Amino acid sequence: MSTLDPTAAIPGSKTRTGASQRLRGMNRDRLEQAVVAYLFLLPDVLGLLVFVVGPMLLALAISFSDWRLTGAPEFVGLKNYEIILKDPKFGASLGRTILYTLGFVPAVYTLSLGMAVLLTRRGRGNTFFRTIYFMPVAMSMVVAGVMWRFMFDPGNGLINEMLSSVGLPTLQWTGHVQSAMVSVLIVAVWKSVGYFMIILLAGIQDIPADYTEAAAIDGANRWQIFRFIIMPLLRPTSFFVLVILSINSLQAFDQIYVMTRGGPAQATYTLLMYIYEKAFREWNFGYSGAMAVVLFIMVFALTLIQVRFFRSSDVRQ
Amino acid sequence: MRKSPKQLLGSGIYYLICILLAVVFAGPFLWMLSSALKPANEIFANPPILISPNSSLNNFQEVFRQAPFERYMFNSFFVAGTVTVVALLLHAMAGYALARLDFPGKRVVFIGIIATLMIPFYTILIPLALLVRELGWINTYAALIIPAIPHAFGIFWLRQFFLGLPTELEEAARIDGASRIGVFFLVALPLARPVLAALAVFFFLANWDSFLWPLIAANEPDMRMVQVGIQSFTGEHGSAWELIMAASVIAILPTLALFFGLQRFIVASVKMTGLKG
Numbered sequence: 137m138s139t140l141d142p143t144a145a146i147p148g149s150k151t152r153t154g155a156s157q158r159l160r161g162m163n164r165d166r167l168e169q170a171v172v173a174y175l176f177l178l179p180d181v182l183g184l185l186v187f188v189v190g191p192m193l194l195a196l197a198i199s200f201s202d203w204r205l206t207g208a209p210e211f212v213g214l215k216n217y218e219i220i221l222k223d224p225k226f227g228a229s230l231g232r233t234i235l236y237t238l239g240f241v242p243a244v245y246t247l248s249l250g251m252a253v254l255l256t257r258r259g260r261g262n263t264f265f266r267t268i269y270f271m272p273v274a275m276s277m278v279v280a281g282v283m284w285r286f287m288f289d290p291g292n293g294l295i296n297e298m299l300s301s302v303g304l305p306t307l308q309w310t311g312h313v314q315s316a317m318v319s320v321l322i323v324a325v326w327k328s329v330g331y332f333m334i335i336l337l338a339g340i341q342d343i344p345a346d347y348t349e350a351a352a353i354d355g356a357n358r359w360q361i362f363r364f365i366i367m368p369l370l371r372p373t374s375f376f377v378l379v380i381l382s383i384n385s386l387q388a389f390d391q392i393y394v395m396t397r398g399g400p401a402q403a404t405y406t407l408l409m410y411i412y413e414k415a416f417r418e419w420n421f422g423y424s425g426a427m428a429v430v431l432f433i434m435v436f437a438l439t440l441i442q443v444r445f446f447r448s449s450d451v452r453q
Numbered sequence: 454m455r456k457s458p459k460q461l462l463g464s465g466i467y468y469l470i471c472i473l474l475a476v477v478f479a480g481p482f483l484w485m486l487s488s489a490l491k492p493a494n495e496i497f498a499n500p501p502i503l504i505s506p507n508s509s510l511n512n513f514q515e516v517f518r519q520a521p522f523e524r525y526m527f528n529s530f531f532v533a534g535t536v537t538v539v540a541l542l543l544h545a546m547a548g549y550a551l552a553r554l555d556f557p558g559k560r561v562v563f564i565g566i567i568a569t570l571m572i573p574f575y576t577i578l579i580p581l582a583l584l585v586r587e588l589g590w591i592n593t594y595a596a597l598i599i600p601a602i603p604h605a606f607g608i609f610w611l612r613q614f615f616l617g618l619p620t621e622l623e624e625a626a627r628i629d630g631a632s633r634i635g636v637f638f639l640v641a642l643p644l645a646r647p648v649l650a651a652l653a654v655f656f657f658l659a660n661w662d663s664f665l666w667p668l669i670a671a672n673e674p675d676m677r678m679v680q681v682g683i684q685s686f687t688g689e690h691g692s693a694w695e696l697i698m699a700a701s702v703i704a705i706l707p708t709l710a711l712f713f714g715l716q717r718f719i720v721a722s723v724k725m726t727g728l729k730g
Contacts (some may be wrong), residue, residue, distance in 0.1 A: 268479045330478070
């Protein structure tokens with residue numbers, strides 16, 4: 137990349153004199169700044185080029201090829217994408233991913249908002265409760281998945297024991313087509329809520345107390361303050377949280393891999409599970425790569441919204 | 454001031470909800486710990502035994518006997534620690550250059566770095582795996598560490614931090630004759646300690662908890678990181694839940710220690726990563 141080469145960067149001034157004159161004209165400090173800057177940026181920029189940008193370009197190239205573990209890659213144009221359109225397994229796994237997202241995003245948002253509001257009330261032990269609710273964030277999704285699988289044990293797992301002790305029917309949880317997705321969702325929601333609670337709590341605490349106090353003096357009740365003061369002013373934070381949640385849920389993998397491997401009968405087989413298995417079980421890189429690009433385009437659309445938002449908060453600084 | 458009955462009822466309901474939620478979020482941790490300490494025949498006892506009189510550390514000894522968890526832990530510590538330290542240094546350097554130094558092409562470099570945020574890890578998974586295989590890094594620390602280091606996110610937040618930092622101290626050091634590099638290492642970097650601490654916790658946790666990449670990059674038993682270790686242990690020990698729970702407790706102990714020790718920084722890092730500058 138030419139911008140990284142200090143010598144290529146010297147003609148920065150807009151004068152029309154010769155190169156050597158420009159070099160002399162540039163004061164020593166500017167030269168030092170440029171050299172130090174390129175030096176400081178070099179390792180990270182190089183790393184990003186080799187391990188992020190390069191692989192991204194390669195990912196596009198792979199998606200246009202037929203590439204298996206054995207044998208050389210072969211250019212096949214849009215064939216992989218054509219197969220995707222006709223592949224019922226792709227449609228089904230995309231459908232399950234969307235189902236997962238439709239469960240995950242509203243559940244996490246509502247719960248974390250509710251908990252954030254709960255904790256803004258000045259009460260004794262707020263810090264203690266915040267710590268407790270936040271604890272699952274410190275746990276990996278893998279351990280959370282393993283732990284909940286234990287509690288969801290269809291035989292005598294803790295959850296079923298508790299259900300039967302209050303006279304409710306027990307469930308097969310991860311073992312049954314109809315409850316597997318719900319089980320996986322419960323774990324993901326349980327694990328994620330604390331994180332977004334903290335973000336929303338920070339957002340609420342940023343709202344000047346004058347507004348809510350003024351509304352209270354005008355006779356607004358708690359619900360009205362929440363509905364007409366807090367919610368509108370929290371909109372940027374809410375928006376950010378919703379976008380991040382959607383992006384995360386399109387990429388759900390760890391807990392599904394650990395809890396169900398996509399089963400039973402593919403009830404939790406999401407798009408990323410399919411991509412993973414196509415590439416690292418069936419070693420069909422081309423087709424898997426094309427699906428990864430499709431997933432990328434979906435995530436990209438969501439990220440564009442987020443970046444626009446990031447930029448507006450950047451300008452504010 | 455005495456509270457009216459209505460207020461008392463209100464705070465009663467408030468605490469009831471708070472405590473119920475606390476049970477939902479902390480309960481599984483306690484159940485995991487309780488099960489890790491139990492003998493096998495009490496795991497699915499009916500009714501469930503909360504604190505077994507037969508509690509012991511036997512399951513933990515058994516876990517270490519059956520799988521090299523000390524090795525998994527070392528791998529995770531080494532990988533997450535190295536990534537965190539190296540990444541913070543490199544990101545601070547890059548962020549500082551973008552915030553404080555003037556150079557041709559700055560805007561392009563910055564936008565380029567931010568643009569990589571839009572590339573989800575899953576899209577580059579296959580090419581990255583092929584690249585690492587091509588480099589001969591499969592089952593080495595290089596495969597686990599090096600691709601995890603470059604990350605636009607850390608650069609972005611450190612840039613934001615340096616942009617918000619008053620320049621006086623750095624200017625004073627310049628007047629005293631310090632070089633640009635000296636100013637960065639001796640003045641700016643120490644001032645960034647709070648934001649570095651918050652990012653360090655965040656990076657360490659993210660790498661300690663990462664699963665998919667270690668699963669692909671290092672499948673040899675000796676090179677497994679702890680999450681992959683848990684997963685394979687679970688696969689091999691099917692229903693020996695007392696051992697699986699003991700292994701899980703081992704795997705989360707360091708993160709829980711970090712969590713309670715550095716909670717201030719964790720909360721700070723969440724607020725920061727969640728949009729606050």
